[in-house]
Amino acid sequence: MRVGILTGGGDCPGLNAVIRAVVRKAERHYGYQVIGFLDGWRGVVEDDWVGLNVESCRGLLPKGGTVLGTSRHTPFNLDNGMARAGDTMHKHDLDALIAIGGEGTLSCASEVSELGFNVIGVPKTIDNDVGCTERTFGFDTAVAVATEAIDRLHTTAESHARVMFVEVMGRNVGHIAIWAGIAGGATYTLVPEEPFDLDELCAALLRRKARGRYASIVVVAEGARPQPGTLEIAEPPVDAYGHKRLGGIASVIAQEVEQRTNLETRVTILGHVQRGGSPTPFDRVLATRFGVAAIDAAHAKQFGQMVALRGGQIELVALKDATANLKPVNSEMLEVAHAFFA
Amino acid sequence: MRVGILTGGGDCPGLNAVIRAVVRKAERHYGYQVIGFLDGWRGVVEDDWVGLNVESCRGLLPKGGTVLGTSRHTPFNLDNGMARAGDTMHKHDLDALIAIGGEGTLSCASEVSELGFNVIGVPKTIDNDVGCTERTFGFDTAVAVATEAIDRLHTTAESHARVMFVEVMGRNVGHIAIWAGIAGGATYTLVPEEPFDLDELCAALLRRKARGRYASIVVVAEGARPQPGTLEIAEPPVDAYGHKRLGGIASVIAQEVEQRTNLETRVTILGHVQRGGSPTPFDRVLATRFGVAAIDAAHAKQFGQMVALRGGQIELVALKDATANLKPVNSEMLEVAHAFFA
Amino acid sequence: MRVGILTGGGDCPGLNAVIRAVVRKAERHYGYQVIGFLDGWRGVVEDDWVGLNVESCRGLLPKGGTVLGTSRHTPFNLDNGMARAGDTMHKHDLDALIAIGGEGTLSCASEVSELGFNVIGVPKTIDNDVGCTERTFGFDTAVAVATEAIDRLHTTAESHARVMFVEVMGRNVGHIAIWAGIAGGATYTLVPEEPFDLDELCAALLRRKARGRYASIVVVAEGARPQPGTLEIAEPPVDAYGHKRLGGIASVIAQEVEQRTNLETRVTILGHVQRGGSPTPFDRVLATRFGVAAIDAAHAKQFGQMVALRGGQIELVALKDATANLKPVNSEMLEVAHAFFA
């Protein structure tokens, strides 16, 4: 059997661990050959690839990012993409293609699967928003980075009696914000799932101040938005130089809070450090389990499926189901977070 | 409502986070009072306690260990224990008692529950061996400590072309060993669930050497034991000074491997660092969710139950069921580990 | 003897370790009493203080920030400040005042010393820019935070073949940038000591790209400025919401580099995380040595002096000399950094 593998979308700690696991079990256990396509689907369309074996994957487990490179290209946004991708599959005589990625990459995998490709999906995203799986790798690492930052900000907040706003990733869902907020002991956390009420936030911060000398930490998912009518937001916020890459909603909120409450505020936008670096042990294990399960699924010809963590076990779910909807933060987690709001 | 809380058994990162969460939701949400018994069940029997409130729990979230102290005493191994414990419950007019602990503490909780106490259990153990819950807090932190140590040992192993043996905790089950072994890229992992074959281990290490200049890491759970007849073990192993606290099976194996293979070996016994220090974000979140769920359960008078993580959700399970059997490493995890054995 | 202590200026990891060391040696060795003034010089002027003893300092060693609070007030920027400060010293019968701070706090200490106060200075600043001492505590921690961020950005830079710009603290000097740049393996580092040539930077990045598929990291001290005439900078840069707290020079440069080279760029502004959190072991030791030396100096009535690290030893230097000039990065360090520029 010959198997291709690709990594698509934003990079994420654990991608290399999946690649290594696929290659290891493919070569040593099944005797299969694996090739890696460069820069996600682009490599398939343009037949750009490298050979992979146990030896070339040595040392990959703890290494962040992806040695295969990644991009947001798909067969559907490249010229004549499907045909060329098909040619590549044919040329290399590939029996299966393992696609590791988030919502975009997996939706594409689902579509090409329905068009007849033998695809297996592996969910990755630091946002943890892929459906049908309790966890994606990369999320635990992102939460760890955000929590460490919050831990650090506590002491500086307290020394100066300030309100520190921390903006974390999460355009559509607030998993990172809620987890890091709970783990970091945040005073308040704003997520896309719950449009916020600025008056309530200000009141909470003032209540807290009234109780003593304490500083506050407010965690803000970059996709958090106010309840209609409570705060005018120039949408989307842009930075001083005209590009909107970095989010910035936390800065808008901080400035408004400072004006309304007279509390001193500071803003930290964590940015790309959340998606880089060596994966946590949890993410290394999850990525490795996903990789092993993906090549097992290829061996069992379970195409059109995605590996998933459910009830602590690795299972297969239909790619179509997994990509139907983003997975929001559930009500239990929101309520736990609320219990600690000032 | 008045609620008592205690922490029993070995200490574990996240105990303080549970205490803080219970107190926070009890005081702010329900308006309940909480008192903390010192040194586990001893404090209940001997009526030794401190008052707890949101203010006194400030800063506890990231702090390892337990501010309430812990011990292995129970009402059943202290003089007239049940009667005195009953007196304490009565004297303080306690409506519920939240017992945080591992197998010993929870079994005791199950028994006193059947004797009429209003008990709620919260599972903690770095070993992750409590039944009916996918995870206990403290485990993720222990795996993180062990994996960081393995990461460090890789470079020294490679510089000297040695086989490094790392002994981790796990008397009855090998969860820490298997997870840290997978996360750390171990060459081999020995766990209680699978009596090991020393010949096979030696053969694997020599196979690996035959492939090149590579060093090896062997992770050993302290409870790992050889297949009958394959290795004589003076049971239990003792250190040079006559006490057997630290395990030491890794040293026995290393010495035997060195004699049989002529490979240079070194041994590291991780010991107590695995159970100390600030909990990982995952453990802080899980401990906080458990604490919130425990006080919710007390409010709902769901006595004789234990909070548990199942399918990513917090649920209640009967203490009797949870303490019926230790939870071993399952076959999927063992197979994933095997895929990377030399 | 009775001794006062204060912490001024921006907060910094290690302040609490100094306070603890002063109190420990004062109480246990000399039998002196120590009081802590709140919010730096403001506490002295307004007679706002707390008593300190070994017991109340328990647990402070690893804790970032300052339990005394800090501010940028001085007797010279508060109404009738010197007279009120003198009243406070008299009222408490203080024999010495230990002032822990950076350039502002220590300059103030130097001045009030000349006006007759018995002051001892302890240098702190994450910027490492205080003269007459090889190191200030807080710097090692800041470099560690910045280096960890750079380590993380490497993998995401490589996965996407991007140029990542990282802005670190350093308004007037580039110690953090140069150390983190060398430790993190930066492609280029821009510091205030060397006005940069944007053409050269662009050429270097393109040279590197021409050699292969490699991504780049550019470290930028927030005070870095271009050579006159090479880049128009709206001075000072402001963010989208009109305040200039966060620096932002890295964003200006990144945008210009992207336009000139067509390389994809991203920006991370590290901000306040650099000054928070638990101090590194080096900073804990240095802060402790400074604290011990400060109370020793008070005992020896060496007023008007500052403790300093010189040749690996703790020595006393005149406050006047130490505050005469900021300490820039020296030529050896700049040359080491240059050796690795693309």
Next chain:
Amino acid sequence: MRVGILTGGGDCPGLNAVIRAVVRKAERHYGYQVIGFLDGWRGVVEDDWVGLNVESCRGLLPKGGTVLGTSRHTPFNLDNGMARAGDTMHKHDLDALIAIGGEGTLSCASEVSELGFNVIGVPKTIDNDVGCTERTFGFDTAVAVATEAIDRLHTTAESHARVMFVEVMGRNVGHIAIWAGIAGGATYTLVPEEPFDLDELCAALLRRKARGRYASIVVVAEGARPQPGTLEIAEPPVDAYGHKRLGGIASVIAQEVEQRTNLETRVTILGHVQRGGSPTPFDRVLATRFGVAAIDAAHAKQFGQMVALRGGQIELVALKDATANLKPVNSEMLEVAHAFFA
């Protein structure tokens, strides 16, 4: 110019960073060629080597250990070693040899230098015991590992009210123990420089207990020894399996303390994790500066010299002077540690 490089003695974080720095400046700045000898002096004697260039050193900066391997062989303990080493130098037409190592490797370097080899020394040792330099790289990392372990042990010690003994490296000097003891807030620290009085240690631990519920941490350098007549020690201590590699003095002391004081004790022997893993930023910078200075010294034909850190600057000192005596902990550091003894 052609330059050889070797790494000898125990491995140490930062060795790879030196190699990378030497190669980088040699190739890019001077246009020199560098070859790396394998396993220290063995590679020179047996002409076992690899070519090194900027490309092959990519990624080495943060990587612990040494890619060249290391051993304790020298030309003086290998058959006909000097003659064969001379042949190798001649065959490769080497103008200089850079020897990175601790006391053993550098003493050898000093000797072969006097026999006419063009040698430059670079001091490495986690023990920080090389003379004429304030610091060696590897030490900061070892202290960081030991301090993190102590931080973790504090919470478990407090939860159980135990005395935790931590044995750290340091056969002849106590730098790691003193620094980690101060940084970790140890109750007591035992080092080779000060033969200890067990009665005094026991008295201190009991004094501390008398003051309250506090646990204690005692840091023990593996080379710590009692004052004559105060404690019988079977010298050297061996473990249960007959080998003495792991030290173990801490176990002897702990057992004796437990018997004399009735305090509960536990022992952790840190072992090899202290010398493995990614170097701290400080060690990466020092190693890089040493590497750059070493190739500069080779270029300047300053043979028989060792690079050293003095007064915060990199200087050259005679190998003969640097290897004359081990550098003990000085009295200032011992006194700082004493200030915190119970």
